[in-house]
Amino acid sequence: MKTVVSVVGKDSMGIVALVSTKCAALGANILDISQSILDDYFAMIMLINMDKLNVEFTEFVDEMEALGKTNGLEIHVMHEDLFNSMHKI
């Protein structure tokens, strides 16, 4: 199962490291990262493989959102199927 993680917030040093370290700790394997900065705002979209997750999926969602909150970022986790069903026939 794959999941899309989006990260948005004011740019600062080490955001990619922060998020990817957390992913690794929870057993989430990053397959793809796309990142950009617009007007001081950082935006990153990651595609993540969740097959070897070492926590429950809902716990992963909570952990990522909490990580966002403590670091002034908006982190959202969304199942890949949502995008596939909305954008592919």
Next chain:
Amino acid sequence: MLSRDDISETINMIREENLDIRTITMGISLLDCASEDTTRLCDKIYDKITTTAKDLCRVGCEIEKTYGIPIINKRVSVTPISIVSQNRDSGDMVKIAKTLDRAADTLGINFIGGYSALVHKAMTNADKALIDSIPEALASTSSVCSSVNVATSKTGINMDAVRLMGTVIKKAAYLTKDTDSSACSKLVVFANAPEDNPFMAGAFHGVGEGESVINVGVSGPGVMARAIEKAGKCDFGELADVIKKTSFKITRMGQLVAKEASKRLGVPFGIVDLSLAPTPAVGDSVALVLENMGLEMCGTHGTTAALAMLNDAVKKGGIMASSYVGGLSGAFIPVSEDAGMIAAAESGALTVEKLEAMTAVCSVGLDMIAVPGDVSEETICGIIADEIAIGVINNKTTAVRVIPAYGKKEGDYVDFGGLLGRAPIMALNSRSCADFVNRGGRIPAPVHSFKN
């Protein structure tokens, strides 16, 4: 591989444009609860609902978390209560309403629909008892929603029932006079009521349905308004394409959630309702969609045409996105629940008469319209009869949810808070229709209903 643009588009729809799943509604049959003893009947109803839907809220929250889509409401609809409660008086009916309310409270859902009667041709004793009990039932419960089907294209309009509803609505308004006559916001009068509608206040689990079913309603006016704004100046053909594509995406999301909820709950998937359902949130407005199509304000000349095109294109896009489409499926135009409609009504651009014309081309009807509290019962019957006639003649669902706000007059406001929103009291035609609505009997079915 997913494209970055597609991902960004979906995230924006949800985070910025208020896209959500408006409701996952579980329909539950109560036919097997029938019992001669009212206490026994109430116990069986309570047990059946709280057992069948015990996981509804938990599963709804899980799906919300997995897909990152807000699921605003989890609700239950049941078999029309008058069918499972024959041989009872109004007092017994109110007890059943309180049982439904208690079950809703236990489940943690915000509305339970099905305190209903289907009287499109005539009334049984139980139908009459239920209708008579509606004001007290709604005034003494918080989650129960009621609906009465007074007409179909096949049977014509039961004007005796219409006349009765005028009295019921006024009484319900009086009994909840301290809360802006809020009981009326939970009461719908229908023509051609659908049996699988997930939206309140008109949801009930039809007799043609199975034991239980999952029906889903999506929202999406905010997404539609933004898509049309982005399309800029284009001709109607291109505009229709933009609406269809957007509707397809919204509906696919609904289909995904409906299938997933059905799988996790072990309850069959029924339908996705394609209706664009607004909220009072800024931007999440059907009026704004129409205004972005090129109207200075919703309600001006051209509004009916814009709405007709919108509704048709939404269906064309949505039908391909779901295996089963049903319910009401159209654009909702409730006044109090739509910031753009409220603004249009305040400015005088949108009148009750224009709203009535708009309902001929969209679902559902005169919805959440606040009118002066001193309006006569007969005038309310006239409003209902007009709206119901549009549905019967055009073979579509129409409905009336009108609030004669006790003690208030034109220019005042009612405020229900939350999704039900606030509305200015709108002016009505002051001429009487009493002699017409008091004739009694049934308006015969239209000639084009004889298709056999």
